[in-house]
Amino acid sequence: MQQEAGWSACGSVAGQPGCLKIQSMNMRYDFKEIEQKQQHFWEKEGLFRLDDRKASRPYYCLEMFPYPSGRIHMGHVRNYSIGDVIARFKRMRGFDVLHPMGWDAFGLPAENAAIKHGIHPAKWTYENIDYMRQQLKRMGLSYDWSRELATCDPDYYRWEQLFFIEMMEKGLVYTKKSRVNWCEQCQTVLANEQVEDGKCWRCDTDVQERELDGWFFRITAYAEELLAGCDKLKNWPEKVLTMQRNWIGKSTGAEIKFPLKGRGEALTVFTTRPDTLFGVTFMSISPEHPMALELSRGTGQEEAVRDFIERWEKTLKAERYGETEKEGIFTGSYVLHPVTGDEVPVFIANFVLMEYGTGAVMAVPAHDQRDFEFARKYGLPIRLVIAPRDKKIDPDAMEEAWEGPGILVNSGEFNGLDNEEAKKAIVEFLEQQGKGSSKVTYRLRDWGISRQRYWGAPIPVIYCPNCGAVPVRKEDLPVKLPAEVEFDPKGRSPLPELRSFYETTCPKCGAAARRETDTMDTFVESSWYFARYICRDDDTMPLDRERVDRWLPVDQYIGGIEHAILHLLYSRFFTKVLRDLGYLSADEPFDRLLTQGMVLKDGAKMSKSKGNVVDPNTMIERYGADTVRLFILFAAPPERDLEWSDRGVEGAHRFLLKIWRLVTDNIEALRKSGNASNSGMQNAASMHPELKRLRQKTHQTIAKVTRDIEERYHFNTAISAVMELANELSPLLKEDSIERLPGEGLWPVALEAIEAMLLLLSPMVPHMTAELWKMLGHSKPLALEPWPEADSDAASVETVTIVVQIKGKVRGRIQAPAGASQEDVEKLAMQEPNVQRHLEGKGVRKVIYIKDKILNIVV
RNA sequence: GCCGAAGUGGCGGAAUUGGUAGACGCGCUAGAUUCAGGAUCUAGUGGGAGCUAUUCCCGUGGGAGUUCGAAUCUCCCCUUCGGCACCA
The missing domain is CATH 3.90.740.10 (Valyl/Leucyl/Isoleucyl-tRNA synthetase, editing domain)
Structure with missing residues (x-):
């Protein structure tokens, strides 16, 4: 279907920036082949498939599912790269990670495409899904694809219709005539949350007011709980909580x-x-x-x-x-x-x-x-x-x-x-x-969910002249959206004209009755999908409480800030409703929330109208998924906006090439050393100082990367730490160094450093690291290896540099044994000529000593 | 107007608890290699001064303050971005 042209660009255009596939002495870094091979292997082995019932250490990592608009954009790439690092990292840390993906598949664009191009919304949507799924797979994301769902599937929305009926029974749904926000362009009602500055959030048309009958979810009944809950969401960005508090407006x-x-x-x-x-x-x-x-x-x-x-x-x-x-x-x-x-x-x-x-x-x-x-x-x-x-x-x-x-x-x-x-x-x-x-x-209003459009989940209600609005019988669910319809060029829903759909009988009295022809706001679907993933395989009930309770709340949720109010507030509300309907126990859907920044080009959000869009396909084709992932994680911490830089991508690619060569150029020696196992590692006392230094760096790097990923999600600094290690290692593997350093001492230490780098990079750069891991002789797939542990003895240093300050200004640096006493350090400091010069003729008033760091002499 | 986040080299960014500002990457400069370009490798790269030394001064939006010591804490101000906004 779309965008097949331009797919075989790399290699053919000589001198194009980015064609960096360099012949190394031995092996070329053929990222395309490597990535395909690894992806195929992961799929074949079912490496990321999870049996949720057998999980002993559950961890639920989730990214906001995409709308199948046609193709993924850089915002998706960033969102899913971040999520994948966390999922892979947690897996290596020994967790049973639930990491699913699906499609927020109802919505207006499908219907508009149908009107414009004469394609049925279902066909348009499912074709887009097929294409985008392949794009996501090409990125090497570690999803359990067996749980994939699309919200336009009757097997999904049937449960939502069931919830609707049960909410009706509880008085959480009601209908009323009210003055509503109407978008003429979209030919439908908008919720208050979907009106921005008096304009439609989707198409920017001035919103009008209309008197209309519609269905409402009684979100105001939960206003106080939603507000109080904000104080308990300790792992949400303050910004999002503030926005929610403002929105609730008590x-x-x-x-x-x-x-x-x-x-x-x-x-x-x-x-x-x-x-x-x-x-x-x-x-x-x-x-x-x-x-x-x-x-x-x-x-x-x-x-x-x-x-x-x-x-x-x-x-x-x-x-x-x-x-x-x-x-x-x-x-x-x-x-x-x-x-x-x-x-x-x-x-x-x-x-x-x-x-x-x-x-x-x-x-x-x-x-x-x-x-x-x-x-x-x-x-x-x-x-x-x-x-x-x-x-x-x-x-x-x-x-x-x-x-x-x-x-x-x-x-x-x-x-x-x-x-x-x-x-x-x-x-x-x-x-x-x-x-x-x-x-x-409260400022919060009830959530109007009726939409006068076709491509959505039918509201399961029947209007009877005798009984009024009556819910569809549960055993008659789902109310399926009819496939055979004629689309109106102006966008009016075909359902009110479709007799075979709306003509029905009253479930209560059997009289001729009319079916509701409005559909539900698509935000209803996205308000509970995270729970459905857990028991996706169960077609007898929407949510299996025992299974769901094991996994909810989601441990880590990742997505764009643009959903700070809409989706995140609705999901919180829905979780509370489902709890009160007895489907689950959680009070809140998402324990930790990470809102990633936008991907910018030339300082502006990428958009077709500005012509500054960078297409993920092109980039992945030119540099590989590993490079694109690495760059996007390296360029900025996740919550900040990220400026796309073609030069930066090349830099990321160069780094991968460097790692590739570091391993492949020395593969024989490294393998041999690996076979000899740990016996090759000399004890610390007899080790060459340069090697000892490398070991220190290796273990310091393990500690730093672990901290950066686990505690802060600062992948940029994690990557730079590995770069530092690579910078430390690579001169030692130059010919003259190899000759100078005792070979049987060098290779075990070098291997340790390289294996650490591969393990530490693997969540971010999964394909190349896995390939090299295998090349080094490991039979276990890298993704299943445990995360490395830093050896604090190996990481510790014997001598430290202490900064000598006089009145807070740096006047010298001295080498001292780690943990040296103030007296000893002072003595050493006094021997420094520059320190002596600055102290000449002045009386020392006070000396401040921070162990292993600073000696400040106040005169 | 209210609330929130941010402001650090030419650029993206680092500095985790108040303790060497500028890690890492990009770019740039010089050299090596090359017919050349690209790529690769080596060295350098905040500004200024300079008795060229393990030197000095300035420097994290601006101004004041606390401190032996501030990008980091306090107060005032400026700018940018985001959200809410005639909410009684």
């Missing part, structure tokens, strides 16, 4: 009732500042407030209010909020202040949101900047009730609201209270009077 305050003058009803407001109750001089309600128009009836303001609301409704959502000027109109009605009984005019104001709180706000212009601006514009009174402690405010001369703390004034019996205490006191007072109560509000 605020604590009070609801207060203001009786409407001349009516029985009251207007209820939500406020976080009940302490400013006596400063209320007017009320502001949203233009969407159900009483907005009603309040103006018979007041003479009715027409003006109607005009205002109509004008407001025509404004696009994107333009409505932000830095627009505050505007409003008097409704003609008044409420009565719950304590003073004063008459307070009610205004409609363009900045009051219906979705938040009660859609009505008590306005305190002295202590809220928005109310202040509004009051100034419409000449409304400003009443100061919080007096700051350290300055005097003249209410008539105020230029902005005072939003800080202070002492209550003009507040009747509450005068003199600290404003924080007053919050409690006033709420208590209102509660006693039945005029208000404390209240917690």
Whole structure:
């Protein structure tokens, strides 16, 4: 299918940068052959297949599964390279690693492709999957492919439909008519989380509002738990947690009732500042407030209010909020202040949101900047009730609201209270009077999951004229998405026109009924796939609790920051729902989260429109998967953005060539030494100092790489440590060194260094290291070898360099035996001419000695 | 406006607990090899000064401070990126 052309580029174009396949004396580094051979071997042996039931040390390593858009991009390469290092490393550390891969296969692009090119979404999707699977395999990723899943498979979404029905039974799903975000381009509803700056997250179209019936997941029922859970996610980036906390947006305050003058009803407001109750001089309600128009009836303001609301409704959502000027109109009605009984005019104001709180706000212009601006514009009174402690405010001369703390004034019996205490006191007072109560509000809205599109999981509901919305019977699941459909060029879903699909009978009463033709938001599928991998082979139930509990939460989850809210919040919610439905025990889906940075080119995110896309295929073809993996891991630590550099890739390739030659050029001697086993290693005392130094470096490197991978995921420094070891080793294997150093002493030490390098690099550069490992005579595959242990004796040094400072400035370096006493070091330091010079004629006031590191003399 | 992350050579980045700033790589310079280019190997590579020495000064966005010692800690400021944002 796609992109076959241009695949056989390397080798043919002489002088092209990157054609670095250099003939070494003995063996060429033919990465293509090596990589294919190793991949074939891994697959044949089932090296990465996991029997989850037999695992004694479970470790679940997971990367966010891709949308099968057609081909992988560098972001995928980075994501999966990082994940693969962790998976391979943990495997070598003795863990039973679950490392699956699958496809987030429902979604709009498939449907749009169908409309544009006349290919069925299913065909388009599965062909893309086939191609991308082959691309991932070409990268040498250690997945257990037997667990592969695609969310558009009825065997997957049938379970989701089951969850939906069970959530309905629990009251966690409901339907309502509501004002929703509508994208005309995508012809569908968007969740709040999918609207960015009033625009569609996918296509950037201005979002409109529509009144529509839709299904909602009651995520707000878990708002408090989702928020509290953030504090327990110790291994998540602070950034992601902050974003989630902001999104949930908890605020604590009070609801207060203001009786409407001349009516029985009251207007209820939500406020976080009940302490400013006596400063209320007017009320502001949203233009969407159900009483907005009603309040103006018979007041003479009715027409003006109607005009205002109509004008407001025509404004696009994107333009409505932000830095627009505050505007409003008097409704003609008044409420009565719950304590003073004063008459307070009610205004409609363009900045009051219906979705938040009660859609009505008590306005305190002295202590809220928005109310202040509004009051100034419409000449409304400003009443100061919080007096700051350290300055005097003249209410008539105020230029902005005072939003800080202070002492209550003009507040009747509450005068003199600290404003924080007053919050409690006033709420208590209102509660006693039945005029208000404390209240917690969240910004989080329920998750609208209905989508008016075809390529998604059908919502398992039937509308009966007698019984209303009735869930499909569980034994009738799955509700399969029909394959034979005609696509509308504008993108409207074909399902509402497809009689064979929507015509059905009521599961309750048997009457003729209509099936729901909306499909579920694709984020529903990605909210639980990580659990399904665990029992992918079980077609009798969605989740086998015993198996799932063994593996969840995922030990390490890796993906892009762009999912900080959407996918990660939904998955957390779904995990809690599945727990409450009895499917699993975990409270949270992901224990550790690593959010990798973007891959940039020329300082910008790669995109077709900018023309700065680097295609993974081209790179893998030219340099090999090992090189591409190595570069992408070496160029930056994982959480940071990474600047793609063709030169850098060549550097990575050169390093691999160097390792290749280090082994193949000396293969005879190394093999011989390997056969002789450890007996060849001389004891430390008699070892040549250069060899002793190499051994030290080898073991120091093992320790450093282990720390860098295990504790910090800083693969860049891990790789540079191995490079240092290679730099130390390679001069010793030059002809003159080999002659100079005693051969029977050299080779065992060199072999030890080389084997350490291969083991340490193997999670990052799995193919070449495995090939060389075999070449050295090992019969066990490298991927199954245990991770090396650093020998701390071998790594320790006998002499150390101690920096001598005078008043904090470096004035000399001395060699001293490790662990030397301060006295001895001082004596040595005093012999240094440069140190003597700087001490001349000055009295020593103080000496600070940090063992084996620094001697600082203060004069 | 609020919240978060970051700012280190020509570039990507390192410095793990306050202890030699610039590891490693890229690039660059010189030399070796080569018909040449490429590749490879060797040496050098923060800036400046200089009695050329195991030398001195400056240097981690800017300014102050704590400390024997600060890229690292504290305060103020600047810049960049990301998120939220008329949330009452």
